[in-house]
Amino acid sequence: MxxxxxxxxxxxGQTDAFESAMRxxxxxxxxxxxxxxxEVRPSVREENQYLLIVRWRDIAAHEDGFRKSExxxxxxxxxxxxxxxxxxxxxxxxxxxx
Amino acid sequence: MxxxxxxxxxxxGQTDAFESAMRxxxxxxxxxxxxxxxEVRPSVREENQYLLIVRWRDIAAHEDGFRKSExxxxxxxxxxxxxxxxxxxxxxxxxxxx
Numbered sequence: 001m002x003x004x005x006x007x008x009x010x011x012x013g014q015t016d017a018f019e020s021a022m023r024x025x026x027x028x029x030x031x032x033x034x035x036x037x038x039e040v041r042p043s044v045r046e047e048n049q050y051l052l053i054v055r056w057r058d059i060a061a062h063e064d065g066f067r068k069s070e071x072x073x074x075x076x077x078x079x080x081x082x083x084x085x086x087x088x089x090x091x092x093x094x095x096x097x098x
Numbered sequence: 099m100x101x102x103x104x105x106x107x108x109x110x111g112q113t114d115a116f117e118s119a120m121r122x123x124x125x126x127x128x129x130x131x132x133x134x135x136x137e138v139r140p141s142v143r144e145e146n147q148y149l150l151i152v153r154w155r156d157i158a159a160h161e162d163g164f165r166k167s168e169x170x171x172x173x174x175x176x177x178x179x180x181x182x183x184x185x186x187x188x189x190x191x192x193x194x195x196x
Contacts, residue, residue: 002142005149007188022195041190044100044157051103051190059142090105092139092149097120 001036001094004054004062006087008040012048018082025078028071029054034061052087059091099134099192102152102160104185106138110146116180123176126169127152132159150185157189 010018022040029035034057043049056062066072080086108116120138127133132155141147154160164170178184 003139003149019194026195038195039193040195041101041193044189044191046188049188050194051101051188090144090147090149091142093142095137095139096117096148097124097136097138 002056002059002091004052004056005090005092006052008050008052008087009084010048010050010082011084014082015042015048018050018079021078021082025075028075028078029066032061032066032069032071034058034065048084062091100154100157100189102150102154103188103190104150106148106150106185107182108146108148108180109182112180113140113146116148116177119176119180123173126173126176127164130159130164130167130169132156132163146182160189 026038029038036055036057038055039051039053041051041053043051054062066075124136127136134153134155136153137149137151139149139151141149152160164173
């Protein structure tokens with residue numbers, strides 16, 4: 001299992017619409033083979049910032065599976081207009097301490 | 099519950115020693131009131147980079163509890179010498195989607 005990690009910076013004044021769109025988009029990613037879970041958390045102190053963590057079976061499930069799917073086209077359409085800048089995705093492995 | 103989030107950049111060539119030190123340090127943070135869990139995950143593609151996530155009852159458990167404790171002094175002593183730059187901590191709330 002790997003996690004996909006990104007900090008999302010949403011345009012000012014658009015957080016409510018972004019949150020609705022994320023709830024609408026969730027089933028698109030959840031239906032993707034190798035998807036194992038998602039969390040989208042608002043920052044406590046940084047306005048308009050969210051942490052996205054998606055658990056995948058492996059990186060291929062994200063890069064070769066979801067990102068090349070029609071569901072991803074719809075995901076982009078729902079969400080990408082809200083981002084102040086394009087999110088940088090990093091993958092992390094199983095914990096060395098937990 | 100909140101999560102403390104930081105990306106840790108460890109000095110080149112010191113990851114094995116850092117991982118050992120983190121395993122040694124874990125009981126120090128785990129004993130702190132309001133601690134609810136920790137994950138330290140290596141990046142898949144960014145050498146020397148780790149994701150730290152600590153679950154706390156609230157921010158005060160971290161800032162006013164752990165960080166002002168003697169355990170934190172020992173935690174710093176064990177770990178802070180490994181960081182290429184001082185980690186930026188961000189707090190995130192309960193998920194709006196999960």
